[in-house]
Amino acid sequence: MSRPQMHDPEEKQAMLARLARTEGQVRAVRRMVEADADCEAIAQQLAAARKALDRAFFEMVACMIKAGGAERRLARQASATHVAEMLARYA
Numbered sequence: 621m622s623r624p625q626m627h628d629p630e631e632k633q634a635m636l637a638r639l640a641r642t643e644g645q646v647r648a649v650r651r652m653v654e655a656d657a658d659c660e661a662i663a664q665q666l667a668a669a670r671k672a673l674d675r676a677f678f679e680m681v682a683c684m685i686k687a688g689g690a691e692r693r694l695a696r697q698a699s700a701t702h703v704a705e706m707l708a709r710y711a
Contacts, residue, residue, distance in 0.1 A: 631683070638676050645669040677710065 649665045684703055 625683075625687075631679075635676065635679060638672065638679070642669055642672040642676065645672060674711075681706065 645665060646669050649662060649669060652662050652665060681703055684699065684706075
């Protein structure tokens with residue numbers, strides 16, 4: 621079974637843009653901590669960054685599921701098991 625990859629250029633660009641925005645959010649949080657910003661404001665920004673990373677993670681899981689659609693039944697079952705294990709481990 622081959623490993624799924626993002627071959628669609630538009631999906632790949634969207635993912636890279638999402639990750640760049642998330643990276644910017646994390647940098648902003650660091651600046652807030654350095655500037656002794658209000659803890660609640662920092663927590664709010666951390667939650668936003670975490671949610672952005674969660675969305676990126678679920679896009680990757682969707683990529684895995686879409687790529688598995690053309691495989692045989694047994695291979696799809698193995699892929700579904702792998703996705704379930706990933707969700708249990710990282711979500």
